[in-house]
Amino acid sequence: MAEPLNATFFAFRKREQGGVLVRASIAFAIVGALLIAAFAALAWGSVGPVLNWYAQIITASATNDTGAIEAAGFPTEIFQFFGLMILWLFPFYILCAAYEAACLRWMIHGETQGFMGLSLGAPTWRVWSCYWMWFLLNMALSTVMGVLSAFVTGAMVIGSGDPMATFGAMMLINVLQYVVMAYFAIRFAPGAATTIARRKFSFFEAWTVTKGRFFALLGAFVLLWFIYMLFSGALTVAWIALVMSSTPIDFAALSDPARAETAILEFFQAYIQTLTQPQSWAVIGVLWFVGTIGALVFYVAGYGVNARAAVAALEEGKIQPAPTT
Structure with missing residues (x-):
């Protein structure tokens, strides 16, 4: 019988040398902040028009003003903005791979090794290759489920012509898609950890690592997500409470169809005005800082679950380190 995995909080077990994961997280935050600053500097000329256009669309949508939506047009700067963002994602995900590789x-x-644990050595590039595998698997699964959805929907329309039956079939396919995605996500979750454990690109060996461990891993990830959702919910409540103190919602107006649009418009206008105040930016900064720490703890915990699965597989002989040459 396999040893209990006990993977949920594996990342936070006491080890001989302390502070390694903290230093790697600080390095990730520093380099990430520099990348964000670089992106902001490069995209500054396109950010203003895009944000202004977005604010117009949100305001017009809140009042269902189709004329204003059409008049807002489509800013050409948005192509520059998203083009820069796509290019920026390459160094950002390389940074993410370096961080995950350092933790694993x-x-x-x-x-x-490297800058506070981060390096651009072979482990980083192997983890980065695993990210591409995730991208390709997601594309393949989405394509298969899209074709299946179109086929079943078409068959239902031709066969029964019942809109409710067609809608039910589409909902069933969507549920099936999420179930399949969740299954494969768990089975391949330790792909990067397996790669680090074997010191060789071994993404698909994760299937062997997770054999007989599916429900243990599922339980660990569900618990971590539950804790993180509680944390995120607390931050959201804190943000809403601080905003509502100066931008209250008129719930009585919202319940009145004749006044609802005006109430929504007034709220959005007051909300945007609130964001221009220095004290609001201070609150945003504090909540963003706390949220970033929480997110990093969550990521490290997730890496720990995958690391524990890979370590258990090594101990049980399911996988072997790659032979050295």
Whole structure:
């Protein structure tokens, strides 16, 4: 019988040297902030028009003003903005791969190197390759489920012509899609951890790692997501409470169809005005900082679940380290 996984909080187990994961997280935050600053500097000329257009669309949508939506047009700067964003995603995800590789190397092998744990060595590029595998698997699954959805929907329309039956079939396919995606997500979740454990690109060996461990891993991830959702909910409540103190919602007006549009418009206008005040930016900064720390803890915890699965597979002989040459 396999040893209990106990993977949920594996990342936070006491190890011989402390602070390694904290230093790697700080380095990730520093380099990430520099990348964000670089993107902001490059995209500054296109950000203003895009945000102004977005605010016009939101305001017009709140009042159902189709004329204003049509008049807002479509800013050409948005192509420059998204073009820069796509290019920016490459160095950002390389940074993410370096961070994940640093965490996994420490939790699996007890190794660390580079700038506060981050490096551009072979482990980083192997983890980055795993990201591309996730992208391709997602594309393939989405394509298959899209074709299946179109086929079933067409068959229902031709066969029964019942709109409710067609809608029910579409909902069933959507549920099936999420179930299939969740299954494959769990089975391949330790792909990067397996790659680090074997010191060789081994994304598909994760299927072997997770054999017999599916429900243990599912339970660990569900618990982590539940904790993170509670944390995110608390931040959201804090943000709403601070905003509502100066921008209250007139719930009585919202319940009156004749006054609802005006109430929504007034709320959005007051909300946008609130965002221009320095004290609001201070609140945003504090909540963003707290949220970033929470997100990093969540990511590290997730890496720990995958690391524990890979370590268990090594101990049980399911996988073997790649032979050295």
